[in-house]
Amino acid sequence: MNAEVEAGDVLSKTINRIKKDIFVYGPALLIPALLNLFSTSVYTRIFSPDSYGDYALLLSTALLMTTLVSQWMQQSVQRYRPLYKSRDELGDFNAKLRNVLVAIMLLVLAIGAAAYPLVKAYSNLTTAVYVCILLLIATQTLYLVCSAVLQSDLNSKTYRKVNIAGAVLKLGLALLFIYALYKNTLSIFIALIATNLIVLIPMLRLTVLSRKEKATERASLGGTLAFAKQFAFYGFPMVGWFLGNSLLNLCDRYIIGFFYSSREVGIYIANYSIVTSSIGLICSPLLTAAHPLFMNAASQSGVTTKQFEKLITMFSKVLLLFTIPIVGFVTVYRYEICRILLGEAYTEGALLIPLALVSVLLWNLSMYGHKGYEVREKTRWMLVFVLTSAVVNTVLNFILVPPLGYLGAAIAAIGGTFTYCFLVHINSKRFIAWRLPWVSIAKAAGTTAVMAALLLLVKEFFDGGIWAQLIVGGLLAAPIYAAGLIVTKEIDLKRIAPLAKKRANKKVLERGLE
Template sequence: MGKFKSLASDTLVYGGSTILVRLLNWLLMPYYIRTMSEVQYGIVTQVYGYIAILLVVLTYGFETSFFRFSNTKNHKNVFTTALTSIGSTSLLFVVFVYLYKDGLVQFFGKGFSSPLVLMIALIVAVDAVSAIIFAKLRYQGKSIRFGLLKLVNVTLLISLNLYFLYWCPMHLESEYCVVFNGLNIADNQAFYVLLSNLAASGIVLLIISSDVFNKLGTLDFRLLLQMYKYSYPILIVGITGMINIQIDKILIPKLIGGEEGLRQLAIYGANFKIGVLMAMFTQSFRLAFEPFFFKDRRETANEALYNDILKYFVLFGLLIFLGVTFFMDIINIVLTAEYETGNIVIPIVLVSQLLSGVYFTLSVWYKITDKTIYGAYMGIVGSIITIGLNILLIPLLGYVGAAIAGLVCFLVMVFLSIYWGNKNWALRYKWRSLLTYSAIAGVMYFLAIFITPYLSAKVVAINSTGFYILKYIVRLSLIIVFLWLVYYKEFKKKLT
């Protein structure tokens, strides 16, 4: 129980900072959709899809590798070796992009330019180097410093966005307005969004570098080869995992084409961000869970511990799902009428995010047993499913098809992890209670979305104040019932 409480405490600390940072970052979305055209916001969404995939490529699994070898080797040497490797490859990547930027512009397609492509390369390089330094902070348990630095980053990001997209257009003649020659703000909003990102990330990198480079160890080439050998399957896992999450943002414009493709991507991207609460929860859990299970490898057979971790992760995830879907009308305040048409994908995205978290929790078996190649196998299968279903469904269903593809992908990957995990690890998860809770949440979702509006309309006029009050009272009551059932089964019944 002590270890579980330790994980819960770390999750709370990382979660608090992660939720705050991502919420602040998330607040840019309502601002973007009100100040940008759908085409420009579509470009921004597509760009960050590329950035997410490229960042995984440039870190090539060395965050996980750092945790793995820091517990068996001199952690200073491990950090120095990882930092040198990632720094070198990041520099080579920037040089490559600079030399071939014109060809890359043609590859990326509509809305891209040479300055935009260079900005993408610089952001990915800076973030890759920062990632391994932040991994060291996590390993050292410096969760407060980790959170504060992330908060500084997002504060700078928001401030610079407001400077370029709000202040400068109103003060173009001011000496304090920095606008790049030939890149007016109105037609290049995506570029200035990326410029804000690069500046914020660069400043934070300078801050965290101040207390890192005076504590370096020795570059160990033998260790480097061991880290590469361990991490290359994780690289495949990372790339395929990010493809499963981001490839839809890349394929929607290409499969639909033209400005309509970017417009649909903008709507999909904005509604995808509504699922940020589930993403924030899974991310904060991941930040705490990965160092936890590597530090406690000796406890890998503690079946009760890992069952509790998975169970409470799923329960919190189901609660988030119910909360977001039940009160969608309130959340829609951040969207405009044009973007609300994409609400249909939000429940699908939430379930997909929850399944991705379940898959990550299950993936402990192949990381601890050093059988990371299985992670690569599952990632490849998932990517084949994602890409195939996206190509098949997007032309038929638009962005709804993209959401369905992600859901099917993560569902299959969870089943594969259960199957191979049972063959390669002694731990057995108790699925009956998880499936029961999931079924209860599913029934409550059906009642709330399809039944309560109908019943409320029988009592009061549709769209009246009384209609919404009654509807939300019923939905809140359903959540309370769900919480009571969990409390009764997990706590009260055990105490008595």
């Protein structure tokens, strides 16, 4: 009985901490997402679809390489650092992690130098671009691992400051270099590297170079190798998972380029960037705050499987209730959104926005569904699922892209992400069951359909320009959706009213005491 009470207290504290960290992580993710959205809007007006397509494809490739190098360390840091902390061995953890990072950086540079003659012989990459990509992989790896340490330590305030500073610097330096150095996409790569170097100075001092936690034993070669082996055993299946994730996001771009040209790639990636940045405004703060706290709760004894199941279901429900109406709104106003954010040259791909949104929503939903696999350290299953999804996505791309172009790629992406979501769901009962809130989904979908139909009617009879259409639609969408949830009793006013009254009375009492 005491164990159940203690476990309940752990989960209650976890939920309360998540609520708090959403607001702390929120600015750290919302501001960069908004700036990414703005930067996409700026770059698509500076560069043609062809130039933007070449740049985006190179950046995606660099990030794929970064995934191979860094993700096994990121996942392992968040899994094992809490255990070292519980044993008061953070100093030893830092010392061993430093050794691993130094070895990885040297390996990256050595492989990059050895591969240069081959890349030079079989591609049209300039030396400057190749060096930039290599440096971006190295600096981004350090940045991501240090970020994982900050998140694991629940140091959300520092994480927020670094993320916001980095987002501002990336855009500011990119525009400065574009207009002061080179008016081409090389300037963006230089800005990304410069930003990483600047923000890494305080990050390294606060994480792996921290002197606050001193090592109780010297990080010997044998100790470091054992540490790296532990990381690799847990993390390398996750590398495969993130590689599969990258293939889900990348193969369509290469296939579009193969059958068509950089122009179509540029239109496709630009419209997809709108979606990933926008949906990140909702999904990223919630998931970023939840993940390290899930992992910390997993290290506590007494937390039952059913309690974890309820926690996962709760976050799945919150995500769906917030994002399903966005799909409906974006479907109605896709052309207006595309024209405002990207410009006239990219509006032919406006239909990509709602299609991409469905794909991204399914993917973000599955991030909660597979938490049970992570907690039970069954990451190999996740690897099998994501590779299966990548194969489905690739096959669908080869079938649909030749006749449909980038629209075929967007449909294939939905097929791939749905496959992953489906596999995670039906197999989760083996570990921690992912129970989807089907009744809430049905209510949200039905309400969204009504909302979209009403918005289409308003759009048909009201013609006040693009901005006016969006503003009127936005003002109408929220109350229509909220009213629908109240009518379907998804929102229970009888429960909300007493809580609101209690909170108001508490504020009045606090003011009186002052």
